[in-house]
Amino acid sequence: MSIEVRNLQKAFGKTVVCDHLNLDIPAGELVALLGPSGSGKTTLLRILAGLEVPDAGSVLFHGEDATSTDVRDRNVGFVFQHYALFGHMTIFENVAFGLRVRPKATRPSEAEIKSKVTQLLKLVQLDWLADRYPHQLSGGQRQRIALARALAVEPKVLLLDEPFGALDAKVRKELRRWLRRLHDEVHVTSVFVTHDQEEAMEVADRIVVMNEGRIEQVGTPDEVYDHPATPFVLQFLGDVNLFHGRTEHTPGGAAVKGETVYVRPHELEILAEAPAPGEAGEAWPATLSQTLTVGPHTRIEFQREGSGGEAGSYLDVELPRSEYTALRERLSLQRGSRVWLRARRVTRFEVGQRAA
Numbered sequence: 001m002s003i004e005v006r007n008l009q010k011a012f013g014k015t016v017v018c019d020h021l022n023l024d025i026p027a028g029e030l031v032a033l034l035g036p037s038g039s040g041k042t043t044l045l046r047i048l049a050g051l052e053v054p055d056a057g058s059v060l061f062h063g064e065d066a067t068s069t070d071v072r073d074r075n076v077g078f079v080f081q082h083y084a085l086f087g088h089m090t091i092f093e094n095v096a097f098g099l100r101v102r103p104k105a106t107r108p109s110e111a112e113i114k115s116k117v118t119q120l121l122k123l124v125q126l127d128w129l130a131d132r133y134p135h136q137l138s139g140g141q142r143q144r145i146a147l148a149r150a151l152a153v154e155p156k157v158l159l160l161d162e163p164f165g166a167l168d169a170k171v172r173k174e175l176r177r178w179l180r181r182l183h184d185e186v187h188v189t190s191v192f193v194t195h196d197q198e199e200a201m202e203v204a205d206r207i208v209v210m211n212e213g214r215i216e217q218v219g220t221p222d223e224v225y226d227h228p229a230t231p232f233v234l235q236f237l238g239d240v241n242l243f244h245g246r247t248e249h250t251p252g253g254a255a256v257k258g259e260t261v262y263v264r265p266h267e268l269e270i271l272a273e274a275p276a277p278g279e280a281g282e283a284w285p286a287t288l289s290q291t292l293t294v295g296p297h298t299r300i301e302f303q304r305e306g307s308g309g310e311a312g313s314y315l316d317v318e319l320p321r322s323e324y325t326a327l328r329e330r331l332s333l334q335r336g337s338r339v340w341l342r343a344r345r346v347t348r349f350e351v352g353q354r355a356a
C-alpha cells in the first residue's frame, strides 16, 4: 500500500516538529527516516501509525485519506526499540496473539493459526524457539519475534522505530541484513526510523533525511550520498573536511556571497610534492600530525599549512590500512612530514549571508 504525506504540520508548544512535510512512499518500498535526535522522525512515524494527530495536513494510504482513521483500522504493524513481548506467553502464543484477538467473524481457525504462526517463525528463522518464553531469548531473537508478531496480522504497512537500537553493534549488523532479506520476501511497505546513517544506507530502498522538522532530501542511498542536496545531508551522511572557498562581495557591498568546499576523507590523496601547475584537482600543503588505525582503515590527521585563516586547521584522510602502510614506506611518512593533499572529488555549496 502506498503512503502519501501532504503538507503535514505538527508542533508541541512552540516547537515545530513536522514543518510542512510532503512525502510519497510507493507500495512495497522500504524507506528509512534518517536524522539526528529531535528532528521529528518518531513524530512522523507516529502520525503515520495514527498514534499522533497532526495539526494540519493529511496522510493518504493507497490514495485514500486516512488522517482521521483510528489506529486500529489502519492495518499497520509496529516494531519498537523496546517492544516488550508478553512475558507469560510462549513465543508461539506471542506471534499468534494478533490473530486470536480478532473478532470471531474474522478469526482464523486453530489449524490456520498454527500453520500461519509456524510459517512466520520459519520466515524469521526461529521456529525452533516456538515453545520458549521471551526471557529465554537474546535481544536480537526477541526483535525478530516482534517482527513476526507484527507481520502475523498481514499489515499493509510496517512501521519500525529504531528496531535494533538497543542491540549491540554486531547483532545490529546481522539484523539489518536480515531485515533487508525479509523485506525482499514479503514486500510490505515499510518505514523505519533510525539515526544511524550506515543502517539507513545498508537497509533502505530510499532514505528520507530529516532535520529540525523538515525533509532535507529524499533519495536512494547512492543519490543522497553522492549528490547531497544540502550541506546538512552531506555532513550527516559521513565525515567531511571543510574549506572556505572564495568570497565575493555583491555590488553595493551589502551582502557577501561565499562558498564552502567539502571533501570526504577517502577522497583526499597524499602526494609528496605539489602537483604540477595545470594538473587537475585542488591541493593543499599540510603536515602529518597523527595516525589512527581501526580495523582495516587508517585515519591520518594533518594540519594545514600556509598563511591564510585556515592554516593550522585539521584535515582527515582515510585509506585502507594496507595502502597506507605501503605509502608510509614509499614517502617515509612520520609525524611532522610535509605533504600535499589533493582532492579527487569536491562538493561545493554557496553560502549567502548578510555582511556584518
Ligand SMILES: Nc1ncnc2c1ncn2[C@@H]1O[C@H](COP(=O)(O)OP(=O)(O)OP(=O)(O)O)[C@@H](O)[C@H]1O
Pocket (backbone or CB within 6 Å): 012, 015, 017, 035, 036, 037, 038, 039, 040, 041, 042, 043, 044, 195
Ligand atoms: N508528546 C510530546 N510532547 C512534547 N514534545 C514532544 C512530544 N513528542 C516529541 N516531542 C518533541 O518533538 C521533537 C521531535 O521529537 P521526535 O521524537 O519526533 O524526534 P526524533 O527525530 O525521533 O528524535 P529521537 O531520535 O531522539 O527519537 C523533540 O524536540 C521532542 O522533544
